[in-house]
Amino acid sequence: PFKGNIDLNKLQRLIDEKGAENIAYVCLAVTVNLAGGQPVSMANMRAVRELTNKYGIKVFYDATRCVENAYFIKEQEDGFADKSITEIVLEMFSYADGCTMSGKKDCLVNIGGFLCMNDEHLFQDAKEMVVVYEGMPSYGGMAGRDMEAMAIGLEESMQYEYIRHRVLQVRYLGDLLKEAGVPIIEPVGGHAVFLDARRFCPHLTQEQFPAQSLAANLYVESGVRSMERGIVSAGRDNKTGENHTPKLETVRLTIPRRVYTYKHMDVVADGVIRLFKHKETIRGLRFVYEPKQLRFFTARFEEI
Ligand SMILES: *Cc1c(COP(=O)(O)O)cnc(C)c1O
Helix, strand or coil: CCCCCCCHHHHHHHHHHHCHHHCCEEEEECCEHHHCCECCCHHHHHHHHHHHHHHCCEEEEECCCHHHHHHHHHHHCCCCCCCCHHHHHHHHHHCCCEEEEECCCCCCCCCCEEEEECCHHHHHHHHHHHHHHCCCCCCCCCCHHHHHHHHHHHHHHCCHHHHHHHHHHHHHHHHHHHHCCCCECCCCCCCEEEEEHHHHCCCCCHHHCHHHHHHHHHHHHHCCCCEEECHHHHCECCCCCCECCCCCCEEEEECCCCCCCHHHHHHHHHHHHHHHHCHHHCCCEEEEECCCCCHHHHCEEEEC
């Protein structure tokens, strides 16, 4: 159930290989967006803390979906069923030196985010940088109105009823697709259902961008917008110019918080299932425009 966990043996090997002095920090994503929104267990966070403490390496969380992660801990990890979401989140962060957080996800607001750290000196340095890149330290590039909204969003996000509804709604969509035989990444994570494009489009090679094409075809079929997470997202090697070839080719169906009902999930599932029934008609793609940076955001394609 905790496929977001860091492999401690691999981390140990990396530290041995590169040397602790060459590692600025360990970034732990709670939950792991790119791997299906999979959560990290409290036991793993504690173990990462213990290992990095031995070497004086800092740990920063990508805390964008930390409340969803806390829900999974409450639901599935031994010893947490009776703890509140707030208590679980507090314990999670006790094993970190700081975090980055996008406000657009678990903070329940339209825009913004924040950077936190426990180290006073590091904090001073960051405060000097924020003036250069974002705005005065008192608002860090955000409007006062947006900061107030975020403060309220953070409090509301800790409500058990809300986060339970959110995670279960995502799971409901996953269950509908599974029942129809549509290949998805399991278990279903906290914020999205990920279609497995390799199994959805076995007739396409990875170089034909199966996940990108699946996303485009789903939009044509049903008007549902999704996101490629595969070879297009992985980009090219800076040195060789070759495409990175990730193991996973997925399409992310991300569900906004507090926007949709279960009936909307039925509509999304219907669209995906309809497309699945004529999946052989999905053709490969090639680039007609490929930007140098973060190509998955703005690239354009045509059918082969
Ligand atoms: C959205 C997201 C970000 C980036 O946040 P922005 O507010 O869009 O800059 C970083 N990490 C994760 C895991 C995200 O989902």
